[in-house]
Amino acid sequence: MTACWGSTFFLIKDLLERVPTVDFLAVRFLIAGGAMLVVAPRAVSRLSPEVRRRALVLGSLYGVAQILQTAGLAHTPASVSGFITGLYVVATPLFAAVILRSRISGGTWAAVALATVGLGVLSLEGFSIGYGEAITLVAALLYAAHIVGLGAWSKPADALGMSILQVLVIAAICAAAALVTGERGVVLPDRGADWASVVYMALVAGAAALLAQTWAQAHLPPTRSAIIMSMEPVFAAFFAVLLGGESLTGRMAIGGAMVLTAMLVVESLPRRKIEAEVPHIAV
Structure with a gap:
């Protein structure tokens, strides 16, 4: 999953030279959602109303985070953006401790600190706080909230339906943003290679990866998931x-x-210490 996400960075960097950010995101997630509906057309209808509401919340968090992160890239060096986005590794245990009242072990906090320093060494060559950095930080906090919510609400039996609904919500948010900000509607790629990149990012790094994350977080605590996902950069x-x-x-x-x-x-x-950190709350 993290390997899939990591493989998209250089593809996105090239693609965004020709396609606006929100337009790319809208097309990517519309393809992902459509493909998932074709494969499992009844998965969403099998969800309970409560689970659907949760998926709507999670999809909204992720969709807004995607827009803020990519918008921040226009004002922030990619290395700095990667580091700030990776700060969800720090925010996730904080959110889990406050919102879910999770018990985070000392070993887990040590791993969080090590991952954060590693992200800094990997990414940073200079750092200053500006508009781009600020909205990227908000995106990181939203990603952390998504990880915590998914860890609390996801169940293996609901993983497919929740994934589809999340992707559809993300697509709707990105499409709305593209229509509002664009003068010509949604701009589509006009090169075969660009379409190949979009389809890969939609099906493999989009639909399949989010399904894998949703299923995995039914079995893993949020903090552990965040540390594993820090392998993305x-x-x-x-x-x-x-x-x-x-x-x-x-x-x-x-x-x-x-x-x-x-x-x-x-x-x-x-x-046994890990399992103690996974409260599945009812909301």
């Missing part, structure tokens, strides 16, 4: 070097190793 750097023509640097290697170590630390914690 590591994979982004890996694919940028492998396929995007970038050069491997010592910062990439050290930062990536720190994030990987954080993931291994949290994975090595006793299972």
Whole structure:
């Protein structure tokens, strides 16, 4: 899942030179939602009204976060944006502790700290707070809220239906933003290679990845999920070097190793401690 997301960074960077941000997001998630409905047309109807409401909330959080994050990229260096977005690793246990009253173990907090430092080493070469950084930070907080909510509300039996409904909500939010901000409606890609990238990001890094996240978070606590997902920028750097023509640097290697170590630390914690951190609240 994180490898899929990481593989999209250099594709998106190239695609956004020709297609506006919200237009790309709208097309991506409309394709993802349509494909999921074709595969499982009755999955959403099987959800209870309560689960549908939860999926609407989660999809709204994710959709707004996507728009803010990509809008922030227009005003923020990609490396800084990646670091700030990765701060959901810090926000997730804070939200889980406050909202869900979860007990976060010392080992988990250590992994959070290590992952955060690793993200900084991997991403930062300079840092200042401006408009782009501010809205990207809001996006990170929304991602953290999404992770916490998904961890509290997701159940394996509902994963497919919740994923489809979330994707459809994200698509609707992005399409509305594209129609409001654009002068010519939704701008579509006009090159075959661009369409191939969009379809890959819609089906693999969109529909399949969100389904995997929804299913996995029915079994994992939010903080553990966030630390695992912090591997996304590591994979982004890996694919940028492998396929995007970038050069491997010592910062990439050290930062990536720190994030990987954080993931291994949290994975090595006793299972009984992890399970104590997963309250499935009823809302």
